Amino acid sequence: MNYIYIFTGLGVVSLFLGLLEKEKLIKYLTGFVLLISLGIIFTLDEKGSYFNQMLLADDLVNPMLKVLLFLGLCHFILFYNTGEEFKLPTAEYTALFCFILVGAIVVTLEFNLVMLFLGIEIISIGLYIIAAGNIQDEKSREASLKYFLMGSFSTGIFLLGITFIYGVTGSFLLSDIKTVSSGIPEGSSPLLLLGTLLILSGLAFKASAVPFHFWTPDVYQGSPTHVTAFMATLVKASVLFAFIRLFNQAFLVTSQTWQNSLWLIIALTVTLGNVTALYQTSFKRMLAYSSIAHAGYMLMGVLVPEDPSYKSILFYALSYSLASLTLFGIYFLLEKKGKADALESFRGLAKQNPELAVLAAISLSSMIGLPPAAGFFAKLNIFTQAFINGYTLLVAIALITSLIGAFYYLRVIGLMFKMDNSVEKIHVGLPFRLIVWVQVILLIVFGIFPALIQ
Amino acid sequence: MIEIAFFSLSILAVIFAILVITAKNPVHSVLFLVMTFFSIAGHFVLLNAQFIAVVHVIVYAGAIMVLFLFVIMLMNLNKESEPAKPLWLKLSGVITSGLLLLVLTAVFRKTVDKTAHVLPNPDIGLVKNLGMTLFNDFLLPFELSAVLFLTAMVGAVFIGKVKAGN
Amino acid sequence: MGSISINYYLYLSSILFALGILGVLTRRNAIIILMSIELMLNAVNLLMVAFSAFMGDSSGQIFVFFIMLVAAAEVTVGLSIVVMIYKHNGSIDINLIDKMKW
Numbered sequence: 001m002n003y004i005y006i007f008t009g010l011g012v013v014s015l016f017l018g019l020l021e022k023e024k025l026i027k028y029l030t031g032f033v034l035l036i037s038l039g040i041i042f043t044l045d046e047k048g049s050y051f052n053q054m055l056l057a058d059d060l061v062n063p064m065l066k067v068l069l070f071l072g073l074c075h076f077i078l079f080y081n082t083g084e085e086f087k088l089p090t091a092e093y094t095a096l097f098c099f100i101l102v103g104a105i106v107v108t109l110e111f112n113l114v115m116l117f118l119g120i121e122i123i124s125i126g127l128y129i130i131a132a133g134n135i136q137d138e139k140s141r142e143a144s145l146k147y148f149l150m151g152s153f154s155t156g157i158f159l160l161g162i163t164f165i166y167g168v169t170g171s172f173l174l175s176d177i178k179t180v181s182s183g184i185p186e187g188s189s190p191l192l193l194l195g196t197l198l199i200l201s202g203l204a205f206k207a208s209a210v211p212f213h214f215w216t217p218d219v220y221q222g223s224p225t226h227v228t229a230f231m232a233t234l235v236k237a238s239v240l241f242a243f244i245r246l247f248n249q250a251f252l253v254t255s256q257t258w259q260n261s262l263w264l265i266i267a268l269t270v271t272l273g274n275v276t277a278l279y280q281t282s283f284k285r286m287l288a289y290s291s292i293a294h295a296g297y298m299l300m301g302v303l304v305p306e307d308p309s310y311k312s313i314l315f316y317a318l319s320y321s322l323a324s325l326t327l328f329g330i331y332f333l334l335e336k337k338g339k340a341d342a343l344e345s346f347r348g349l350a351k352q353n354p355e356l357a358v359l360a361a362i363s364l365s366s367m368i369g370l371p372p373a374a375g376f377f378a379k380l381n382i383f384t385q386a387f388i389n390g391y392t393l394l395v396a397i398a399l400i401t402s403l404i405g406a407f408y409y410l411r412v413i414g415l416m417f418k419m420d421n422s423v424e425k426i427h428v429g430l431p432f433r434l435i436v437w438v439q440v441i442l443l444i445v446f447g448i449f450p451a452l453i454q
Numbered sequence: 455m456i457e458i459a460f461f462s463l464s465i466l467a468v469i470f471a472i473l474v475i476t477a478k479n480p481v482h483s484v485l486f487l488v489m490t491f492f493s494i495a496g497h498f499v500l501l502n503a504q505f506i507a508v509v510h511v512i513v514y515a516g517a518i519m520v521l522f523l524f525v526i527m528l529m530n531l532n533k534e535s536e537p538a539k540p541l542w543l544k545l546s547g548v549i550t551s552g553l554l555l556l557v558l559t560a561v562f563r564k565t566v567d568k569t570a571h572v573l574p575n576p577d578i579g580l581v582k583n584l585g586m587t588l589f590n591d592f593l594l595p596f597e598l599s600a601v602l603f604l605t606a607m608v609g610a611v612f613i614g615k616v617k618a619g620n
Numbered sequence: 621m622g623s624i625s626i627n628y629y630l631y632l633s634s635i636l637f638a639l640g641i642l643g644v645l646t647r648r649n650a651i652i653i654l655m656s657i658e659l660m661l662n663a664v665n666l667l668m669v670a671f672s673a674f675m676g677d678s679s680g681q682i683f684v685f686f687i688m689l690v691a692a693a694e695v696t697v698g699l700s701i702v703v704m705i706y707k708h709n710g711s712i713d714i715n716l717i718d719k720m721k722w
Binding site: 114117118121125128129132135138139141142143144145146148149152153155156159160162163166167170171172217218221222 | 626637640644650653654657660661663664667668671672675677679680682683686687690693694697698701702704705708709714717720
């Protein structure tokens with residue numbers, strides 16, 4: 001709750017500082033505030049419910065807040081100078097960044113459908129705008145328009161779902177919805193069922209799960225790289241946190257039906273995401289499909305009852321986000337060198353920049369799920385939980401598709417270590433190097449001691 | 455009496471909605487949409503939601519649609535320039551929304567009781583009662599909506615500034 | 621409400637919602653698509669107010685208030701994006717905006 005105040009305030013202050021044209025100060029202040037609030041959240045746990053249970057902070061969501069703030073800090077430092085390169089107005093960009101972070105915190109803590117709706121809208125409206133950050137590029141403008149049109153369409157569907165739920169239960173509070181709907185025998189209220197399914201599709205759209213994924217490749221490819229990195233990590237993690245909060249707290253009773261639909265969605269998502277990623281030539285588009293697939297794996301955690309699922313989704317989201325932030329960061333350096341948005345841009349990276357190549361290789365192997373990196377335990381956790389709860393076929397599908405997925409990650413690793421003399425050296429700034437190393441070291445530490453996150 | 459009002463308002467709303475999505479000229483679409491909003495506001499009055507009815511007219515018909523008109527005039531789109539989508543696409547659109555409608559109505563036939571009702575609490579729609587709910591139970595979302603508006607405002611400025619800056 | 625039950629409102633708003641979806645799927649002008657989305661949101665508003673009135677619970681009407689608010693914010697952002705597209709491309713026909721595949 002305090003972090004909502006802090007970051008709203010920070011956004012407003014940076015707007016005022018922008019008026020005074022103190023752009024350096026804005027950046028230092030943002031970094032400082034992010035660091036301080038990260039320090040606070042690791043020392044003081046937040047607990048309690050706020051404003052008639054609009055928001056609820058408990059032991060389950062506290063680690064999620066930590067992850068969100070940490071990812072925010074990493075993203076901020078990695079893309080520290082991006083504003084100048086794209087000639088973005090620093091104050092406005094920083095303010096939008098802060099507001100989206102507020103939205104992400106709200107959806108993580110939500111305990112009321114009103115808050116979920118408002119939080120998701122704050123996130124989406126902010127993203128529609130910064131997707132158009134590279135305005136000279138036709139692709140960026142196109143991404144913004146597509147994201148906007150499809151996003152507001154999905155908002156309509158999501159709202160219809162909320163209305164049906166309200167019509168049956170007469171409340172927006174998650175615990176009330178659960179109480180009322182537990183009195184209704186399964187299948188006897190089609191309205192409740194339809195409402196749940198509509199909300200499921202609205203959220204699946206935001207989490208980019210098949211068959212609601214069609215916007216993802218275009219928007220991820222078209223948006224400027226720092227925005228894509230933001231969407232794929234912090235925003236995606238917060239939407240999945242909202243997903244698990246909502247479905248664990250409100251809809252357990254209508255379980256059979258929505259679980260079957262979610263089962264189908266996951267099976268489609270992991271298959272289509274991984275298979276389509278195989279024949280992509282654009283690196284960002286490939287990562288977009290890979291992020292679709294990873295959303296599918298994370299959604300497997302939603303099928304599992306309360307306690308373990310929070311932890312496994314948290315672990316997966318953290319390891320995926322760290323790896324993908326590193327990859328986007330390194331790709332961003334290549335892009336600045338004028339390389340095209342293609343897998344071929346990675347050819348021979350190891351020759352002149354062995355450091356970057358090794359970091360990228362570790363991140364990629366974490367995405368595959370190879371043992372030394374955290375991705376292995378993330379996948380193991382999710383799959384074991386699903387297996388224990390009887391989703392054998394789903395786990396089999398997930399295993400096969402993650403094997404398929406290994407191909408396209410390995411292809412990039414192979415390209416990087418192919419010797420090519422025409423490659424030039426890339427200069428890496430100190431803050432960038434620091435954060436990338438921290439991320440990769442964390443990946444390995446969590447991979448060796450997964451108990452740290454429990 | 456109330457049935458006549460309900461059915462005439464409903465028929466008006468549906469006819470105008472059809473006209474919105476079929477009109478060739480965008481300006482006509484906007485005007486038909488305003489008419490749809492008025493008939494929906496009429497429904498709100500029938501449901502004893504006077505405050506929402508007034509806000510609906512002010513916000514939608516007053517603010518949002520004027521914004522639409524401005525943009526259309528600004529871009530000189532007030533002519534019938536839009537080429538039609540291919541027939542199969544239109545047909546598939548009709549089939550999709552028809553299927554959705556079918557599913558929805560099938561669900562409604564099974565669920566909700568068809569007996570007539572009296573509104574249990576006719577003055578919930580008054581400003582006084584809505585204000586009590588809004589500022590007691592829904593204070594936080596109300597405050598948060600300020601952040602939402604700020605995001606939208608800063609966003610519009612952002613797009614304008616980026617354009618001017620380059 | 622005499623002989624008007626909640627079912628009539630359910631039918632009416634699903635017809636309006638379906639018409640909104642039809643508009644989104646069949647039109648090519650980005651502004652008209654945006655208007656169709658507004659139509660969908662209005663169908664939801666109508667249904668929400670009807671539920672709220674028939675249950676005698678005012679929180680539904682407050683939710684409608686928030687939906688209007690979000691619609692206003694969305695339209696602001698959406699129209700600024702549309703104007704930007706128009707300035708650069710000279711058209712807002714979504715079929716012409718196809719640098720990447722849809």
